Amino acid sequence: MRTAARRGPPPPTEPACPVCLSARTAVLLAVDGRDYWRCRDCEARFLDPAQLPARAAERAYYTGHQNDVGDPGYRRFLSKLALPLLARLESPSAGLDYGCGPGPALAAMFREAGHEVALYDPFFAPDPTVLEDVYDFVVCSETAEHFHRPAEEFRRLRRLVRPGGWLGIMTCFQTDDARFAAWHYRRDPTHVVFYRESTFRHLAGSWGWSFRTPVKDVVLMQRPGPGNDGE
Secondary structure, eight states: OOOOOOOSSOOOOOOOOTTTOOSOEEEEEEETTEEEEEETTTOOEEEOGGGOOOHHHHHHHHTTOOOOTTOHHHHHHHHHHHHHHHTTOOSSOEEEEETOOSSOHHHHHHHHTTOEEEEEBTTTBOOGGGGGSOEEEEEEESOGGGOSSHHHHHHHHHHHEEEEEEEEEEOOOOOOGGGTTTOHHHHSTTOOEEOOHHHHHHHHHHHTOEEEOSSTTEEEEEOOOTTSOOO
């Protein structure tokens, strides 16, 4: 007896999670010509790797951002990350603004508080020498959602933090799959990976780092101190 031929496109091949590298992924949805997946382990949501934007298109989009260092509203926004981290730092400390963008306002806020801050951005401050050092703190604000290879980026971020130091991340947490299609954060064409609070809790646990969320959309992770670091 002959078996009827399959009609329609073949079933999608599940990509590995780009955040935790788990193979336990599943289709989330397709919208606006883009395909999204979810990770069953770390709970990240992500764009299909075959649909990542080109670097030239990314840079063109970023240059349209109006992030003025002196804008009080923008500084209030960044203070969600800056204030809880500043409260935990000894002064002076040495830090890195990773993904600082064309207007490094966050770095300016930490410098005004008495800390030294280096800058790195693959488009606007592409100085590889700053990635050869280690820091008391590393901040990554509104950047992690742009990572094309987040597992690689997080490995680098971990290495940049000295034992006992801090990694501070701010990104809009994804919470509701039913609202994902209409979510303004998803509609940004350069946003390709979306994290839940549980995603960062999963990562911190796998690293052996402490974890806290002082306010919504902000994560502070501390590397174990000297003698307690398994790396």
